[in-house]
Amino acid sequence: MATPATPQLLQALRARYGLSQAQLAEYLSVSRAQVSMAEQGRRTLSAALWARLQPLVAVLENPAAATGAQPEGIDAAGREALQRRLRECTQEAAELRQELGQLRARAVQYQAVLRELLPLLLPLTEAAGADPARAWLLARQSEAAAELHRSGAAAQMLLELRIEALDYEAAQAALRLARATNLMG
Structure with missing residues (x-):
């Protein structure tokens, strides 16, 4: 089941990966203003856009699910x-x-x-x-x-x-x- 789209979730995704609104907008092929309004709760992203973000949302919910989630050793x-x-x-x-x-x-x-x-x-x-x-x-x-x-x-x-x-x-x-x-x- 997909996680509900919330402004906080969008902000958390950007924070986790150090992405600017412009970078996330580029990935989603939308304007930076659209991402900004979605983060402010003034606009919602489409279900298709949220579907593109679901793999990242899954990592936020369960960091161990990420590929290579085990801590890296040193060289x-x-x-x-x-x-x-x-x-x-x-x-x-x-x-x-x-x-x-x-x-x-x-x-x-x-x-x-x-x-x-x-x-x-x-x-x-x-x-x-x-x-x-x-x-x-x-x-x-x-x-x-x-x-x-x-x-x-x-x-x-x-x-x-x-x-x-x-x-x-x-x-x-x-x-x-x-x-x-x-x-x-």
């Missing part, structure tokens, strides 16, 4: 591109994990300077009047504060975000490769 070049990106993401994430470990270790060292070294030694330099030692400690304090800014919690979190993003991208690439392989087999 060898596409698989290679996905595999390459998977390797790149995996390798970059591993390198960033190493960098994150180093960042954390530096942060621990500079925190130790600020929380342990300075509080223990600074009072001794004041009591002994050791100006060179005091200057050295103050320089270490300045260095530690600057390094903690570069390697502290915020820097670590930003690096963790990059790692998580790369892990996610790698997982998605692997998933798509698996799907493509299943479609091929």
Whole structure:
């Protein structure tokens, strides 16, 4: 049984296939204005014209009925591109994990300077009047504060975000490769 002709159905057909009113009118051998009026509900297309559209309407109603409706796999070049990106993401994430470990270790060292070294030694330099030692400690304090800014919690979190993003991208690439392989087999 034929699907009833409606303006919405005509619009859906055009949208599905990316056709302009002029292109559909050309296929049906009618004017673009006739297609436009049919889409607006101001005019109806003849039964003969709707009959020409029925194979397309059937696809709208049941997309699996279309010829070749199964998802297409990717070609060898596409698989290679996905595999390459998977390797790149995996390798970059591993390198960033190493960098994150180093960042954390530096942060621990500079925190130790600020929380342990300075509080223990600074009072001794004041009591002994050791100006060179005091200057050295103050320089270490300045260095530690600057390094903690570069390697502290915020820097670590930003690096963790990059790692998580790369892990996610790698997982998605692997998933798509698996799907493509299943479609091929």
